[in-house]
Amino acid sequence: MKLYHHPFSSAAFKVRALIHELGLPCEMVTIDMSKGEHKMPDFIAKNPNGKVPVLEDDGLHLWESNAILCYLAAKKPESGLMPTDPKGLAQMHQWLQWHATTLSPSTTDVMMQTVYVKMIGREKNDEQYAAGMEKVRRDLAVLENALAGKEYLCGKLSIADFSLVSSLQLRTPMGFDFEAYPNVKAWVARMEARESVRKSLPPQ
Numbered sequence: 574m575k576l577y578h579h580p581f582s583s584a585a586f587k588v589r590a591l592i593h594e595l596g597l598p599c600e601m602v603t604i605d606m607s608k609g610e611h612k613m614p615d616f617i618a619k620n621p622n623g624k625v626p627v628l629e630d631d632g633l634h635l636w637e638s639n640a641i642l643c644y645l646a647a648k649k650p651e652s653g654l655m656p657t658d659p660k661g662l663a664q665m666h667q668w669l670q671w672h673a674t675t676l677s678p679s680t681t682d683v684m685m686q687t688v689y690v691k692m693i694g695r696e697k698n699d700e701q702y703a704a705g706m707e708k709v710r711r712d713l714a715v716l717e718n719a720l721a722g723k724e725y726l727c728g729k730l731s732i733a734d735f736s737l738v739s740s741l742q743l744r745t746p747m748g749f750d751f752e753a754y755p756n757v758k759a760w761v762a763r764m765e766a767r768e769s770v771r772k773s774l775p776p777q
């Protein structure tokens with residue numbers, strides 16, 4: 574099994590963390606995005622979207638990080654990280670879809686105006702940053718309520734936790750303050766206490 578990734582990609586981070594959590598043997602292949610390797614024909618043949626991560630396994634090239642999480646968890650059902658009861662399974666999909674359609678776009682807007690502009694030496698657009706932050710605060714409030722009285726999103730640890738926490742790893746440079754969201758703060762700390770997650774964080 575091979576994972577094509579980049580150390581600073583949040584979508585790749587969640588996949589790396591799950592690979593470590595499940596103890597799956599996997600070769601990590603870094604795609605040099607600064608050289609545009611993700612847009613080269615070789616890589617486009619693996620993912621026509623030209624994005625990381627891509628998982629290669631037994632002739633399969635799988636992209637979309639949430640689909641990769643489902644595939645990996647299905648390979649190790651004994652991990653219990655993909656619920657099998659209808660309610661748990663539906664909740665897991667609910668959170669994976671909410672991540673892809675809502676939390677990830679909101680946090681990406683903020684990331685573009687902070688981490689990314691810094692990386693490419695451009696000025697932050699304050700209006701776009703403020704608009705992104707408003708959406709992030711809306712989403713953090715949803716998470717805060719969902720985590721009330723719970724350690725994990727679906728009750729017990731699942732791939733939904735690995736997926737959603739990935740969008741909050743760059744919270745300091747993105748300027749997120751968790752003080753108003755104590756349940757979110759405790760859940761992030763719980764996830765980041767896991768060795769699999771710590772091993773997968775981008776270089777500091």
Ligand SMILES: N[C@@H](CCC(=O)N[C@@H](CS)C(=O)NCC(=O)O)C(=O)O
Pocket residue numbers: 581582583584585611623624625626636637638639
């Ligand atoms: N929805 C995709 C998002 C993947 C994605 O946007 N990856 C970024 C890095 S975090 C990327 O490769 N961007 C390059 C580009 O868009 O050209 C997933 O979850 O896998």
